[in-house]
Each structure stands twice: as structure tokens, then as C-alpha cells.
Amino acid sequence: MFAEFYTSRLSGTTLEKLEGVLEKKITVLSRSEVESGDVILKAAETGKTGFLVPGDPLISTTHIALRIDAKQRGIETRVVHNTSINSAAPGLSGLFNYKFGASSSIPFPSEGYRPDSFYHVASENKKRGLHTLLFLDIKDRLMTVNEALKILLDIERDKGLNVARNDSIVVGLGCVGSETPVFIAGRINDLISRDFGPVPHVLIMPGELHFMEEEYLKEFGGL
Amino acid sequence: MFAEFYTSRLSGTTLEKLEGVLEKKITVLSRSEVESGDVILKAAETGKTGFLVPGDPLISTTHIALRIDAKQRGIETRVVHNTSINSAAPGLSGLFNYKFGASSSIPFPSEGYRPDSFYHVASENKKRGLHTLLFLDIKDRLMTVNEALKILLDIERDKGLNVARNDSIVVGLGCVGSETPVFIAGRINDLISRDFGPVPHVLIMPGELHFMEEEYLKEFGGL
Known part of the structure; x- marks a missing residue:
């Protein structure tokens, strides 16, 4: 389970609370790690992978590009919408x-x-x-x-x-x-x-x- | 706990599932009941009251009018945002x-x-x-x-x-x-x-x- 908080910041909760709700360890990625996409796509090629972003996903161009990359590598993706x-x-x-x-x-x-x-x-x-x-x-x-x-x-x-x-x-x-x-x-x-x-x-x-x-x-x- | 589904419809879930998650009985209101506001505001004058709507609340003008009504009757309100x-x-x-x-x-x-x-x-x-x-x-x-x-x-x-x-x-x-x-x-x-x-x-x-x-x-x- 990955997350990024550079396109926006978390407000009203903490990383620890999120990990508690999801019962999973979350790895926070840097801007360059998200933009290159390597870490997430590599994980997704071998197993079920989640990527958490603040707000509704795909509002940021970076996330749109990442989903296109995944599709082109044959990785199936699903968007879970969120408050934006x-x-x-x-x-x-x-x-x-x-x-x-x-x-x-x-x-x-x-x-x-x-x-x-x-x-x-x-x-x-x-x-x-x-x-x-x-x-x-x-x-x-x-x-x-x-x-x-x-x-x-x-x-x-x-x-x-x-x-x-x-x-x-x-x-x-x-x-x-x-x-x-x-x-x-x-x-x-x-x-x-x-x-x-x-x-x-x-x-x-x-x-x-x-x-x-x-x-x-x-x-x-x-x- | 009240709800309305005339400004939009539920998709991807059911009323029963919502009641299960919230562990509360939900009363679905008609359009006229929401627009007059009486049922909700009367309940809110005597106790903690929830009002569920599809999508982000206050996107519909009716909900904006209802919140203004509540304020003018001295009822404190809080908005919980949602995917829209x-x-x-x-x-x-x-x-x-x-x-x-x-x-x-x-x-x-x-x-x-x-x-x-x-x-x-x-x-x-x-x-x-x-x-x-x-x-x-x-x-x-x-x-x-x-x-x-x-x-x-x-x-x-x-x-x-x-x-x-x-x-x-x-x-x-x-x-x-x-x-x-x-x-x-x-x-x-x-x-x-x-x-x-x-x-x-x-x-x-x-x-x-x-x-x-x-x-x-x-x-x-x-x-």
C-alpha cells in the first residue's frame, strides 16, 4: 500500500490513523517516485497494490499519466473515488x-x-x-x-x-x-x-x- | 437518521447496506418533506439528527436552503463531505x-x-x-x-x-x-x-x- 501527499496534504487525519483503518502498512512515496511510477507499477505487476492520494484520484495529471502507464503495461486498475x-x-x-x-x-x-x-x-x-x-x-x-x-x-x-x-x-x-x-x-x-x-x-x-x-x-x- | 434520494440516486449500494454500516434505521424523505424541512428540523431541535444525501451535501440548492433554515432556528449543523x-x-x-x-x-x-x-x-x-x-x-x-x-x-x-x-x-x-x-x-x-x-x-x-x-x-x- 503506497501513498503520496505532495499533490495535497492530509487534513483531519494522520498516516497512523489511516494505517489503523486499513490494517496495512503504508509507504509514502516522494514526488519523483510517483512521477516515474516505477515503485508502484513494479509492485502492481506482482500483486494487488493500493495507491492512496489526497482528494479524488485522477484530479492530478500525474495520476492520469500513471493510470495510462499501468494500462499500457497490462495492469488492471480500478479507481475508488473520494471527497475532493x-x-x-x-x-x-x-x-x-x-x-x-x-x-x-x-x-x-x-x-x-x-x-x-x-x-x-x-x-x-x-x-x-x-x-x-x-x-x-x-x-x-x-x-x-x-x-x-x-x-x-x-x-x-x-x-x-x-x-x-x-x-x-x-x-x-x-x-x-x-x-x-x-x-x-x-x-x-x-x-x-x-x-x-x-x-x-x-x-x-x-x-x-x-x-x-x-x-x-x-x-x-x-x- | 434521514435520507433523500430525489436529487440523485444511490448507485453501488442499497439502503439496507447503509443501515448496516451505520447501525441505524434510516427514514427516507419525499421531495416535499425535504423542501419544507419540517421533519428534519423538528427532529434536530430535540436531538442529534443525521441527514444523508447522495453525493457531496450542499451541491443541491435545497440542502443549502435547509442549512440556512437550521442556522436561523439556532440549530448547529456540521457538513460531512462526500464523493461527488x-x-x-x-x-x-x-x-x-x-x-x-x-x-x-x-x-x-x-x-x-x-x-x-x-x-x-x-x-x-x-x-x-x-x-x-x-x-x-x-x-x-x-x-x-x-x-x-x-x-x-x-x-x-x-x-x-x-x-x-x-x-x-x-x-x-x-x-x-x-x-x-x-x-x-x-x-x-x-x-x-x-x-x-x-x-x-x-x-x-x-x-x-x-x-x-x-x-x-x-x-x-x-x-
């Missing part, structure tokens, strides 16, 4: 699921490299009244909602497409799926200094709000 | 999750009433290269992929936006989340007569395909 941030974030925030446009990721900017495609995705969605789910980067550490908002304001200052102004309403979520998720809705200039609890965090930029969505954000998100 | 077709469909089909635009639903047409907003949602997504997840109507029975494709071709004939031609590639999924899901990719004129197994079904209209998405559709969906 892709449905839990709309669910927890009360924002209507069918009003979410394309999602995107906010990467950590670095010296001379400041990607902004997520900003344009959010802008396109907003033009059509749609919400945007933004995943936050995971490197040696996980990006917080606060950092993500600063990055958005910086890009807004340059591009000026009216996507992320100081008074824009946004929704920050933390530890979704755990017993104590954080759900805060408000203006960017208020949320930028709020505490969203332990990472992982995600950020939602709402489009047009239906009155029931607005009511939900007020009742549960403190808008 | 919203992430399982991208997962199973190998289509990249972040490339899904807004989703929509195909209703059963009736005498003098033939809604087509889902067609325009698919058209808007397609213009941007994005995929569209289409939920199929649930009335006294559940719509099949085959019926959905016929409806789409009918609308295409009228509107002509080049969304659903005979040779357009589509993906049909059946019984997602069960041990024997159906996943077939192909041209509409081929898929319209194929068997997608027991309902529930969903339909995906892909936008531009990345080479890895195409490979996955070929390896697993028989494209």
Missing part, C-alpha cells in the same frame, strides 16, 4: 456548484517570474457572472489565503481588470474536510489580515451572487 | 479538472417546453476550449445519455452553434462511484445507440483536448 476540494469548496461555501467556471492555481511568484494566468481565468469567469476556485501553491510550504490575496492585489494594480480590488468580495477556506473547517467571506482588505487556521487553504472569487448565496455567505461566512 | 459526481466525472474520464467550465443540466423536454440553456453553456465553454459537465434530468425516471444526445442534436439543428454535431466527440458515464462504472468516449452518431448500463448517467462535452486527455480517452474510453 472541487466539490467540497462549493459545498462548504454555499456557492452554487453550476456557477463555477474554470478553476486555476496561484503559484508562488519568484525573482523575475510572476505568472498571472489564474488572474485572467478569474477575469473571464467574472465577465460571465461565474465563480472561480483558486488552488494555492504547494512547494516546501503551502500558500495561505493571505499571501494569495496579496499576490492578487499586486496583479490587479498592474492589469486593472477589476477582478481583485480592495473591496471585492472573496471567500477563504481552510482545512476543508476536517472536523473544524474555516470559512470566511468578506472584502479583500478585511480578509487579508484574518486567520484562516492551518493550511491547506483555498480561495474563491465569487461572480454574481444569487440572493441565497449571499444569505449563506452572511449566515455561515460572516459576510 | 462533480469531481468523480472529471476523474473517471481523465479530462483535466481545471479545464471544466460551468456545468449545466439537461431537462426532459415537454409539449411546448424545450429549454436550451445547457446548450448555450456548452457553447460558451467550447469557445474557450473548456469542457462541459451535463447532469441529466431526474423525474419519475432518469434520463439516459442516449436521450440526452438526441435532445442535443435536435437543438443543434435549430441553433447551429456547432456544439453537438454528429461527429462531435462526447463522453458518456454511467454508475459512477459503483464498482462497475461505464465510461465510453466517441462521436455522437456512434454513442447515441450504445448501452451505458443502469442509470444514473452523466454526459461530458469536451472542449479542446490535451494529448494526454486524448490518450486517456483512447485507453479507457475506447475513443
Whole structure:
């Protein structure tokens, strides 16, 4: 039984608890071990092999590539679906699921490299009244909602497409799926200094709000 | 412990199995009982109450309204997330999750009433290269992929936006989340007569395909 936690992190449980429930020893693989696929496929060639990932499997491109590899080597695979941030974030925030446009990721900017495609995705969605789910980067550490908002304001200052102004309403979520998720809705200039609890965090930029969505954000998100 | 199965159907398990796992008797509520909320909220005012729904809770507007009602009556609620077709469909089909635009639903047409907003949602997504997840109507029975494709071709004939031609590639999924899901990719004129197994079904209209998405559709969906 293998697992990887680099495409996301476990929240609300531990490796030990998982081993207890499954009554199996779990070997955690590194990013390169997952990407090469060798360890998992070698095991799967000789016996029944499980590979645990956080969230719904095959949401990450790496897992899609791995399943294709397995098929081409004649290894039969089966997917057991799981709760994913892709449905839990709309669910927890009360924002209507069918009003979410394309999602995107906010990467950590670095010296001379400041990607902004997520900003344009959010802008396109907003033009059509749609919400945007933004995943936050995971490197040696996980990006917080606060950092993500600063990055958005910086890009807004340059591009000026009216996507992320100081008074824009946004929704920050933390530890979704755990017993104590954080759900805060408000203006960017208020949320930028709020505490969203332990990472992982995600950020939602709402489009047009239906009155029931607005009511939900007020009742549960403190808008 | 209550449950409803009118926003979707159970697949891959039975009510009896659920009762066995939970070691509790489950009362299945009708649509009107869920929408009025009375039965559940009355029970919740006097004791710990569970409400089971298929998929991730709060994806359906009815559940959002119910949680707002509970809050306003001073009843504390907690959401336990679950696998949803919203992430399982991208997962199973190998289509990249972040490339899904807004989703929509195909209703059963009736005498003098033939809604087509889902067609325009698919058209808007397609213009941007994005995929569209289409939920199929649930009335006294559940719509099949085959019926959905016929409806789409009918609308295409009228509107002509080049969304659903005979040779357009589509993906049909059946019984997602069960041990024997159906996943077939192909041209509409081929898929319209194929068997997608027991309902529930969903339909995906892909936008531009990345080479890895195409490979996955070929390896697993028989494209």
C-alpha cells in the first residue's frame, strides 16, 4: 500500500490513523517516485497494490499519466473515488456548484517570474457572472489565503481588470474536510489580515451572487 | 437518521447496506418533506439528527436552503463531505479538472417546453476550449445519455452553434462511484445507440483536448 501527499496534504487525519483503518502498512512515496511510477507499477505487476492520494484520484495529471502507464503495461486498475476540494469548496461555501467556471492555481511568484494566468481565468469567469476556485501553491510550504490575496492585489494594480480590488468580495477556506473547517467571506482588505487556521487553504472569487448565496455567505461566512 | 434520494440516486449500494454500516434505521424523505424541512428540523431541535444525501451535501440548492433554515432556528449543523459526481466525472474520464467550465443540466423536454440553456453553456465553454459537465434530468425516471444526445442534436439543428454535431466527440458515464462504472468516449452518431448500463448517467462535452486527455480517452474510453 503506497501513498503520496505532495499533490495535497492530509487534513483531519494522520498516516497512523489511516494505517489503523486499513490494517496495512503504508509507504509514502516522494514526488519523483510517483512521477516515474516505477515503485508502484513494479509492485502492481506482482500483486494487488493500493495507491492512496489526497482528494479524488485522477484530479492530478500525474495520476492520469500513471493510470495510462499501468494500462499500457497490462495492469488492471480500478479507481475508488473520494471527497475532493472541487466539490467540497462549493459545498462548504454555499456557492452554487453550476456557477463555477474554470478553476486555476496561484503559484508562488519568484525573482523575475510572476505568472498571472489564474488572474485572467478569474477575469473571464467574472465577465460571465461565474465563480472561480483558486488552488494555492504547494512547494516546501503551502500558500495561505493571505499571501494569495496579496499576490492578487499586486496583479490587479498592474492589469486593472477589476477582478481583485480592495473591496471585492472573496471567500477563504481552510482545512476543508476536517472536523473544524474555516470559512470566511468578506472584502479583500478585511480578509487579508484574518486567520484562516492551518493550511491547506483555498480561495474563491465569487461572480454574481444569487440572493441565497449571499444569505449563506452572511449566515455561515460572516459576510 | 434521514435520507433523500430525489436529487440523485444511490448507485453501488442499497439502503439496507447503509443501515448496516451505520447501525441505524434510516427514514427516507419525499421531495416535499425535504423542501419544507419540517421533519428534519423538528427532529434536530430535540436531538442529534443525521441527514444523508447522495453525493457531496450542499451541491443541491435545497440542502443549502435547509442549512440556512437550521442556522436561523439556532440549530448547529456540521457538513460531512462526500464523493461527488462533480469531481468523480472529471476523474473517471481523465479530462483535466481545471479545464471544466460551468456545468449545466439537461431537462426532459415537454409539449411546448424545450429549454436550451445547457446548450448555450456548452457553447460558451467550447469557445474557450473548456469542457462541459451535463447532469441529466431526474423525474419519475432518469434520463439516459442516449436521450440526452438526441435532445442535443435536435437543438443543434435549430441553433447551429456547432456544439453537438454528429461527429462531435462526447463522453458518456454511467454508475459512477459503483464498482462497475461505464465510461465510453466517441462521436455522437456512434454513442447515441450504445448501452451505458443502469442509470444514473452523466454526459461530458469536451472542449479542446490535451494529448494526454486524448490518450486517456483512447485507453479507457475506447475513443
